[in-house]
Amino acid sequence: MALFPKSTLLSKKYNDLPGDPKELVANSVMANSPEVTLEDFMNNRPDKEYETYAVSTGADLETEYKAKPISRIKIIPEQFEMFMKDNMEHCEKKYYEKTYQAGVNELTLNLPLRCGYNHRNTCEYNWGEYGDTQKKLKLLLGGKETIEDELGFDYDTASVRLLAYLPGQILPWHFDNMGNWFKKNQGLNPNIDNMTCDLGDIKRYFIAITEWHWGHVLQIANSYFPRWKSGEVYDIPKGVYHLSANIGIRLKLTASITGVVKERNKTPPILSFLR
Amino acid sequence: MERKLKPSQVMSNYKNIPADPKIYVRDSLMAQQSEVTLWDFLEDRPDKDYEKWAHDIGSDLTTEYEAKPLSQLDINEQDFIDFMRDNKQTCQKKFYERRPYHNGVSELTMNLPMKCGYNERNTIEYNWGLYGDSNQKVKELLGSRQVWEDKIGIDYDTALIRLLAYLPGQILPWHHDNLGNWCRNNKDLNPDIDAQMCDLGPIKRYLVMITDWHWGHVLQFQNSYFPRWKKGEVYDLPIPQPHCSANMGMRLKLTCSISGAATK
Numbered sequence: 001m002a003l004f005p006k007s008t009l010l011s012k013k014y015n016d017l018p019g020d021p022k023e024l025v026a027n028s029v030m031a032n033s034p035e036v037t038l039e040d041f042m043n044n045r046p047d048k049e050y051e052t053y054a055v056s057t058g059a060d061l062e063t064e065y066k067a068k069p070i071s072r073i074k075i076i077p078e079q080f081e082m083f084m085k086d087n088m089e090h091c092e093k094k095y096y097e098k099t100y101q102a103g104v105n106e107l108t109l110n111l112p113l114r115c116g117y118n119h120r121n122t123c124e125y126n127w128g129e130y131g132d133t134q135k136k137l138k139l140l141l142g143g144k145e146t147i148e149d150e151l152g153f154d155y156d157t158a159s160v161r162l163l164a165y166l167p168g169q170i171l172p173w174h175f176d177n178m179g180n181w182f183k184k185n186q187g188l189n190p191n192i193d194n195m196t197c198d199l200g201d202i203k204r205y206f207i208a209i210t211e212w213h214w215g216h217v218l219q220i221a222n223s224y225f226p227r228w229k230s231g232e233v234y235d236i237p238k239g240v241y242h243l244s245a246n247i248g249i250r251l252k253l254t255a256s257i258t259g260v261v262k263e264r265n266k267t268p269p270i271l272s273f274l275r
Numbered sequence: 276m277e278r279k280l281k282p283s284q285v286m287s288n289y290k291n292i293p294a295d296p297k298i299y300v301r302d303s304l305m306a307q308q309s310e311v312t313l314w315d316f317l318e319d320r321p322d323k324d325y326e327k328w329a330h331d332i333g334s335d336l337t338t339e340y341e342a343k344p345l346s347q348l349d350i351n352e353q354d355f356i357d358f359m360r361d362n363k364q365t366c367q368k369k370f371y372e373r374r375p376y377h378n379g380v381s382e383l384t385m386n387l388p389m390k391c392g393y394n395e396r397n398t399i400e401y402n403w404g405l406y407g408d409s410n411q412k413v414k415e416l417l418g419s420r421q422v423w424e425d426k427i428g429i430d431y432d433t434a435l436i437r438l439l440a441y442l443p444g445q446i447l448p449w450h451h452d453n454l455g456n457w458c459r460n461n462k463d464l465n466p467d468i469d470a471q472m473c474d475l476g477p478i479k480r481y482l483v484m485i486t487d488w489h490w491g492h493v494l495q496f497q498n499s500y501f502p503r504w505k506k507g508e509v510y511d512l513p514i515p516q517p518h519c520s521a522n523m524g525m526r527l528k529l530t531c532s533i534s535g536a537a538t539k
Contacts, residue, residue: 035396036442038359038368038440038442038527039363041442041527042356042359042360042527047443047525047526050525051526054490054525061489061490081317084313084317085314085317088314091313093313111525112443115442115443115444115525116442116444117443117444118396118397118444119396120310120394120395120396120397121396121397121444121445121446125313164313166316166391166392167388167391167392167393167448168388168391168392168393168394168397168398168446168448169392169397170397170444170521170523172443172444172491172523172524172525173490173491173523173524173525213336214329214334214336214449214495214498214517214519215448215449215495215519217493217495217521217523219491219493219523222490222503224500227336227498241490243490243523243524245446245493245523247448247495247519247520247521247523248448248449248519249322249325249326249329249391249448249449250322250326251313251316251317251322
């Protein structure tokens, strides 16, 4: 099957976020959609379209990905829990459906909802878009010393998200198109096909805030992530399909950093170790 | 990890199943529950009770399980799809909550999954094997008596089957199998679930894959993930080891569990 360049699918910029994060739940289509029953599924076979879309954008059933931490930073999970409690009003609670996305993707095509995903199994709480949470989260992760000196991101344009998944919640099969970051950094001429911009390579890193626990699953390509430790940092390879879920008992807290990794920013490992 | 709860205490003696399979949805407590929000979870910390129970049944964060198929059956996936379409009336649709026949000290009798956020839209299971003639029909779909004898190795006449259908977005949370329905149905075989023995031999739970593995089809057993399975593969699910599974992909996930006495 011919692969579509991502730039043709995602040429449109994301729309602006709603001014009030509560609008995402208040205006949810998913929350008002009826259950997809087994009979519906067998009659309509909505999986075929989702699968065709996935294959046409690079998913396959063979590719493996062996995830290894590229760094480990100091994290105090309790600080993040405190942050969440103190910043409820700036929390973006949303379901896996089209909100501000644009272009051709699984959300604008409404594929997950038609396959059975709903507002009670795709609920995500995140911070980083509203209020001053971006600034606060950067500091919680260690500020410029960690984000720029240790991990190599351009600090000012790096974008952090803190993600909380309760037991029973799933982030379905997708690849990251970093639409919000692209929208905010048009001045850097980002290119989604090769994931570069004027400053260097565009990257997304995954940071484990809480330790892995039963049922905390992250599948990248056709491989499962190892059981992670709090503070471990992993590269999410560009354009590669993945999914994650909390089918366990404890809360799953992770963070992502999206931005430009500039080689010259990286502290050599030995210096990082000594520091 | 020291096991504080024996399987017999978790399962106790199951009562008889309700006559009407529609009762599970119609009378569901879970379907009436309000959402557990993040703020509820942070305030109430319902995970602590669930985790304590999990430790009490022997869960830990270190034990691995390397799953390997015991045998391979020649099955036709479409036969099972046709069966499901033709046998809606014997389907048990349920959520992950206490059912009327449950007893004992289990995650369901204590309502632990629901308190942690599991609900009627993320734990839907459709299964066949308990109602009408579905047990016999699914047995036959898996193979002849000869196949059962040669490749499955579970006593055909007393085996209890469950054909399980999970739509995308549906989860079977952390639990261990206690074979309560099989033990109730086979009291005359003097089943001892703690020793996993009965008069015919060892009591086993096998899993037959009906569909090929696809993205997001996950089975975590102890602290290990099942490999990407092929349809027809038969796996042992050792009792009473904890596990969970989910369909967080896009294709339907179909599996079939077999409970019964090993014949080889």
